[in-house]
Amino acid sequence: MTSDLHQRIAQSFDSQGLMTTLGATLTAVTDGEVRIALPHSPHLAQQHGYLHAGAVTSIVDSACGYAALTKAPAGMEVVTAEFKLNLMRPAIGDRFEAIGRVQSAGRTLTVCTGEVHAWRGDESKLVALMQATIVRVAPPTQSEQQR
Amino acid sequence: MTSDLHQRIAQSFDSQGLMTTLGATLTAVTDGEVRIALPHSPHLAQQHGYLHAGAVTSIVDSACGYAALTKAPAGMEVVTAEFKLNLMRPAIGDRFEAIGRVQSAGRTLTVCTGEVHAWRGDESKLVALMQATIVRVAPPTQSEQQR
Amino acid sequence: MTSDLHQRIAQSFDSQGLMTTLGATLTAVTDGEVRIALPHSPHLAQQHGYLHAGAVTSIVDSACGYAALTKAPAGMEVVTAEFKLNLMRPAIGDRFEAIGRVQSAGRTLTVCTGEVHAWRGDESKLVALMQATIVRVAPPTQSEQQR
Amino acid sequence: MTSDLHQRIAQSFDSQGLMTTLGATLTAVTDGEVRIALPHSPHLAQQHGYLHAGAVTSIVDSACGYAALTKAPAGMEVVTAEFKLNLMRPAIGDRFEAIGRVQSAGRTLTVCTGEVHAWRGDESKLVALMQATIVRVAPPTQSEQQR
Numbered sequence A, B, C, D: 001m002t003s004d005l006h007q008r009i010a011q012s013f014d015s016q017g018l019m020t021t022l023g024a025t026l027t028a029v030t031d032g033e034v035r036i037a038l039p040h041s042p043h044l045a046q047q048h049g050y051l052h053a054g055a056v057t058s059i060v061d062s063a064c065g066y067a068a069l070t071k072a073p074a075g076m077e078v079v080t081a082e083f084k085l086n087l088m089r090p091a092i093g094d095r096f097e098a099i100g101r102v103q104s105a106g107r108t109l110t111v112c113t114g115e116v117h118a119w120r121g122d123e124s125k126l127v128a129l130m131q132a133t134i135v136r137v138a139p140p141t142q143s144e145q146q147r
Helices: A002-014 A017-022 A053-069 A142-146 B002-014 B017-022 B053-069 B142-146 C002-014 C017-022 C053-069 C142-146 D002-014 D017-022 D053-069 D142-146
Strands: A025-030 A033-039 A077-087 A095-105 A109-120 A123-137 B025-030 B033-039 B077-087 B095-105 B109-120 B123-137 C025-030 C033-039 C077-087 C095-105 C109-120 C123-137 D025-030 D033-039 D077-087 D095-105 D109-120 D123-137
Touching: A002 A025, A002 A053, A017 A053, A017 B053, A033 A053, A053 A077, A053 A095, A053 A109, A053 A123, A053 B017, A053 B053, A077 A109, A077 C077, A077 D123, A095 A123, A095 D123, A123 D077, A123 D095, A123 D123, B002 B025, B002 B053, B017 B053, B033 B053, B053 B077, B053 B095, B053 B109, B053 B123, B077 B109, B077 C123, B077 D077, B095 B123, B095 C123, B123 C077, B123 C095, B123 C123, C002 C025, C002 C053, C017 C053, C017 D053, C033 C053, C053 C077, C053 C095, C053 C109, C053 C123, C053 D017, C053 D053, C077 C109, C095 C123, D002 D025, D002 D053, D017 D053, D033 D053, D053 D077, D053 D095, D053 D109, D053 D123, D077 D109, D095 D123
Parallel strands: none
Antiparallel strands: A025 A033, A033 A095, A077 A123, A077 B077, A095 A109, A109 A123, B025 B033, B033 B095, B077 B123, B095 B109, B109 B123, C025 C033, C033 C095, C077 C123, C077 D077, C095 C109, C109 C123, D025 D033, D033 D095, D077 D123, D095 D109, D109 D123
C-alpha cells in the first residue's frame, strides 16, 4: 500500500516539467510526509550564486502539495491555495532537501508545514520554513488541461 | 537617473542563473516598482501543464526584491526575509507578468506586494498575489560568495 | 439592496462579543469592501502603550471576513482559513480604521486584502497590511454552536 | 537565571493592557519557548460563540514575541514584523493555550512558530498554527512612548 502511495505521487511528480528542469527528485513518500532532493547548480542561482528563493520554494511547495495528496481520497487531486515561506539564512549548499508534512487534513483544506535543509558534505542547516494551505479538487477535464 | 536605476537592477538580474533557466526577462524598472515577464513553456509546468507555482513564485519574488532594491541606498543589497503567496486560479496562459511594488520602506525592512497576471492573447487574469518582507543587507564579501 | 447587505453584516458583527469588548464599530459596508473603526484605549495596548498587534488583527480580520461575506450567496457563511499580516510601523494613534477588500471570490475560497490606518487628528498612516484566505461554509447547526 | 528570564518577560506581559482585557496569563517561560493561557468567555467570541480569531492571534502573537525576547540580548526589545496564522478548526473550548517557539534567531530577525490548543476538560485539539518574523529593536525613548 505504501508502494501504491509512492507510485501515485511519483507519477504526478514525473509529469511536472519544472521538477525536471530544476533537477529535483522525489526521495521519500510516506503517509503525510514527502521529501524532495535537489543538487545545487549555477543555473538555479540568484545573484550571489546561492540557490534562488524561487527554487527553494519550488521544491518545498511540491513536497507540501504531495504530502497533502497522500491524505486525499483516491481520484482527488490537490492544488496549493497559498503558502508562506521564511528564508532564514542564505541557501548555500551542495544539495538541498525539502520535507513537506501534513499538520491537519480537513474535508476541503489541508494545512502542511515544510522545511528546506541545505547540505554541505555531512552537515545540514535549516534554511527555510513553509506553512501552506492546500485545497482538494476534482481533477481537471481533458479539455481544461488543453486550454 | 532612472536609467541608472534600471542598470543597477538589470546587472543583478542578469547574474541570476535561475532567471535565465526559466526564460524570464526584466521589462520595467521604476522607483518602487519592477516588472518581469515570462513566456510559458512545458519545461516550467506542473502536472496539468499549467505554470508551476514555483515558477510563479520565482518571478514575483524577484520583482518584489528588485522593487525593494530601488529604494535601498547605493551599495546596499536586499534579501527576501519571507513572503506569502495566494494562488487564486490556475496559471494558464501564453505568457506571465509579475509586478512587484514597494508599500513601505523602513531602515531595515521593506514591505512589498506583488501580482502575477496570466496573458492569453490580449486578455489577462490575476493569478497570484504576494505580500513580502525584504531586508536590507551589506553585500556579502567575496569569500562568503565562494562558500 | 445595499442596505440589506449592510444589515446582514451588521447583524453578525453585533453578535461578536470581541468587537464589543474592543470597542470596534462597523462603519461602512459595500459590495466587496467593509470598514471597521476602533478608538484607541489603554486596555487595548501592548507594553509601550501602542495598539496591540492582536487588536490590529482583530479588526482587519473581521473587515476581511465581512468583505468576503458580501460576495457569498444568501444563507452561506464564511470563516477565515488563514491570513498574513505585516505590521509596518508602531500602531500609534487616537483611532484606527481597518479596510477589508475582496480581490478574488471563487466558489470555495475568497482572497481579501486588508489595511489598517492609524489616525492622529487629521493625519493617517498605514500601519498594517493583511492578505487573507476565507472559506465559504454552511452555517453551523444550533447543536454545533452550543458545544 | 531562568527566573530572571521569567521576570523579564512577566514584567512586559503585565504592562500589556490587552492581555488583561482578554484575561490571558503567562504560564511558562523557558529559553526559546513561552506559553500563554486564556479561559474562554462570551466577551471574546465571534458570531457563533467560538473564540474570535483576533483573540487566538493575540495570545499566540504574544507567545511568539516573548519567545523571541528570551533570545534577545539584555536591554533589547522585540517587535513583530509579520506573522501568518492558519485557523484549522473552530476555536471551541473552555480554555486555550498558546505556545510560541523560536526556530531561528539571527542578529536582526527571529523566526518563531506558534500553536494554539483548545482544551475541553482533559482533551485538547490543535486549532491554529502561526509562523512569525520578529525584529530586534532598541527600546523606544520616553518621548516616543508618550506620542
